[in-house]
Amino acid sequence: MALRVWNTLTDQKEELKPIVPGEVGIYVCGITVYDLLHLGHARFLVAFDTAVRYLRFSGVKVKYVRNWTDVDDKIIRRAGERGIAPTVLAAQFIDEARKDMLELNVVPADVEPKATEHIAEMVDIIQRLIDKGHAYAVNGDVYFAVRSFPPYGRLSRRNLDDLLSGARVDTNEQKRDPLDFALWKATKPGEPESVSWPAPWGRGRPGWHIECSAMCQKHLGVTFDLHGGGKDLVFPHHENEIAQSEAASGKPLANAWLHNGFVTLDSEKLSKSLGNFKTVRDLLQNWDGEALRTFLLSTHYRSPINFTYEAVAEADRRVDVLYEAQGKALAYLAQKKFAGQGKALESALTAFREAMDDDFNTARAMADLLALYSQINAKVDGKAAPQEVADLLESAKVTGAGLGLGWRPATEAVLRRRTLAAARKGIDPQWVAERIEARLLARKEKRYPDADAIRAECAAKGVELRDGPAGTDWRVPA
RNA sequence: GGCACCGUCGCCAAGUUGGUAAGGCAAGGGACUGCAAAUCCCUCAUUCCCCGGUUCGAAUCCGGGCGGUGCCUCCA
Numbered sequence: 217m218a219l220r221v222w223n224t225l226t227d228q229k230e231e232l233k234p235i236v237p238g239e240v241g242i243y244v245c246g247i248t249v250y251d252l253l254h255l256g257h258a259r260f261l262v263a264f265d266t267a268v269r270y271l272r273f274s275g276v277k278v279k280y281v282r283n284w285t286d287v288d289d290k291i292i293r294r295a296g297e298r299g300i301a302p303t304v305l306a307a308q309f310i311d312e313a314r315k316d317m318l319e320l321n322v323v324p325a326d327v328e329p330k331a332t333e334h335i336a337e338m339v340d341i342i343q344r345l346i347d348k349g350h351a352y353a354v355n356g357d358v359y360f361a362v363r364s365f366p367p368y369g370r371l372s373r374r375n376l377d378d379l380l381s382g383a384r385v386d387t388n389e390q391k392r393d394p395l396d397f398a399l400w401k402a403t404k405p406g407e408p409e410s411v412s413w414p415a416p417w418g419r420g421r422p423g424w425h426i427e428c429s430a431m432c433q434k435h436l437g438v439t440f441d442l443h444g445g446g447k448d449l450v451f452p453h454h455e456n457e458i459a460q461s462e463a464a465s466g467k468p469l470a471n472a473w474l475h476n477g478f479v480t481l482d483s484e485k486l487s488k489s490l491g492n493f494k495t496v497r498d499l500l501q502n503w504d505g506e507a508l509r510t511f512l513l514s515t516h517y518r519s520p521i522n523f524t525y526e527a528v529a530e531a532d533r534r535v536d537v538l539y540e541a542q543g544k545a546l547a548y549l550a551q552k553k554f555a556g557q558g559k560a561l562e563s564a565l566t567a568f569r570e571a572m573d574d575d576f577n578t579a580r581a582m583a584d585l586l587a588l589y590s591q592i593n594a595k596v597d598g599k600a601a602p603q604e605v606a607d608l609l610e611s612a613k614v615t616g617a618g619l620g621l622g623w624r625p626a627t628e629a630v631l632r633r634r635t636l637a638a639a640r641k642g643i644d645p646q647w648v649a650e651r652i653e654a655r656l657l658a659r660k661e662k663r664y665p666d667a668d669a670i671r672a673e674c675a676a677k678g679v680e681l682r683d684g685p686a687g688t689d690w691r692v693p694a
Numbered sequence: 695g696g697c698a699c700c701g702u703c704g705c706c707a708a709g710u711u712g713g714u715a716a717g718g719c720a721a722g723g724g725a726c727u728g729c730a731a732a733u734c735c736c737u738c739a740u741u742c743c744c745c746g747g748u749u750c751g752a753a754u755c756c757g758g759g760c761g762g763u764g765c766c767u768c769c770a
Binding site for chain 2: 452
């Protein structure tokens with residue numbers, strides 16, 4: 217068994233060979249916190265959360281570092297609009313982001329460094345770059361001299377002349393070369409004190425790229441295993457990160473670079489300028505976080521995933537299937553007075569590993585997971601030996617946990633999902649209970665047309681009645 | 695203009711170090727049900743945008759075309 221990952225640097229799948237056997241250091245470029253999370257954030261969070269879960273599932277000791285970018289132009293502007301300090305604004309949105317992440321079952325990273333807490337490390341790298349002739353200071357700004365670093369462009373596979381011929385190149389006159397980028401931005405008049413730090417070249421704040429170079433080096437070392445982020449970070453962010461870090465250290469930054477694809481809406485990238493972005497918070501008004509996670513994992517992480525309500529509804533139904541089958545299996549085991557312990561099947565574990573070892577193929581792993589639940593249903597229907605059911609159930613739980621799905625206790629999950637769905641649709645559980653009582657009476661008296669009318673009445677409100685041996689239950693389908 | 699990626703059943707989506715098309719949804723049939731729901735069983739792409747080529751063999755490799763998207767500016 218060997219995990220193979222797609223490495224943007226080499227443009228191929230290659231076996232992950234940790235620097236320290238059995239241990240993996242991974243850095244993922246996090247969120248610039250000036251607003252609520254949008255679906256694109258959810259995608260990279262879930263993608264890398266799943267990658268980390270799988271590494272741990274494989275017995276690897278992982279150190280996961282995901283930063284918070286808490287100082288940048290947009291944060292400063294928005295904080296100014298609201299009359300609060302940029303750091304306060306950033307702290308607020310970090311809190312909000314954490315709430316959403318909890319719903320998406322995204323575990324906290326082992327280290328979640330903030331840019332503002334690593335200014336000294338950044339200054340240090342910048343100084344080294346100046347000393348080595350890779351950077352220069354002009355009027356308090358410091359720029360990285362792209363032409364001083366020959367490998368520049370390797371990650372994104374573009375050459376400097378192509379970049380220059382690109383339609384829009386910054387014509388900042390302070391730069392020696394239009395391609396050079398800022399390492400340090402001098403504080404401008406009117407900018408808040410709280411985002412201004414002293415440096416040998418004058419007060420200022422860091423450029424965007426340098427923070428990641430400083431944070432990953434501090435927490436993972438000069439060279440580490442995996443570096444990830446969204447595809448849109450390949451250029452210029454990661455290209456610049458590599459240039460800064462490697463020019464300063466003379467050593468490779470990360471051995472493999474992982475990039476997730478975009479979330480699209482009507483097949484177009486979500487973007488604020490198009491006005492088509494969706495916040496996670498908005499979506500959570502209408503969907504269970506687990507459904508969103510299921511939706512995001514239904515496509516391979518490197519491919520684009522198109523957001524539609526139908527797709528999320530389908531994902532939501534999949535979550536239903538999963539917990540319904542769990543509940544069904546547990547009820548069966550209880551009925552059979554099964555007191556044993558299920559043992560995950562080797563065949564299921566192998567299938568899961570094969571899928572995930574292939575560059576985290578969650579789409580395949582999810583298909584396998586659903587197949588397990590299908591088998592559970594078939595076994596229960598076929599009155600199979602309880603041990604068989606218990607083993608399948610354990611297999612599903614273990615592999616599901618590897619994906620971050622199906623982790624809640626079944627009865628709790630079903631009830632929770634129903635409660636959330638009812639609340640969203642303005643359905644009063646008390647009213648449903650009364651309807652069920654009325655229908656029960658009608659059925660007892662064989663007034664079937666009346667009973668059916670009540671069923672139809674409930675259906676019209678989005679409530680589905682389900683008759684079972686233990687009475688009538690209800691749910692709110694997606 | 696430069697550089698990439700993508701195009702598989704009505705919809706979603708695996709499969710691309712070549713070996714003879716997973717799965718889900720939808721649809722149809724059956725079992726179960728007073729009717730339903732859920733569940734189970736069965737059916738559902740000789741074919742992978744088009745045209746050439748390489749090969750014993752290609753969805754997978756090569757060339758050309760058509761269509762879509764992204765990056766080149768802040769962006770997950």
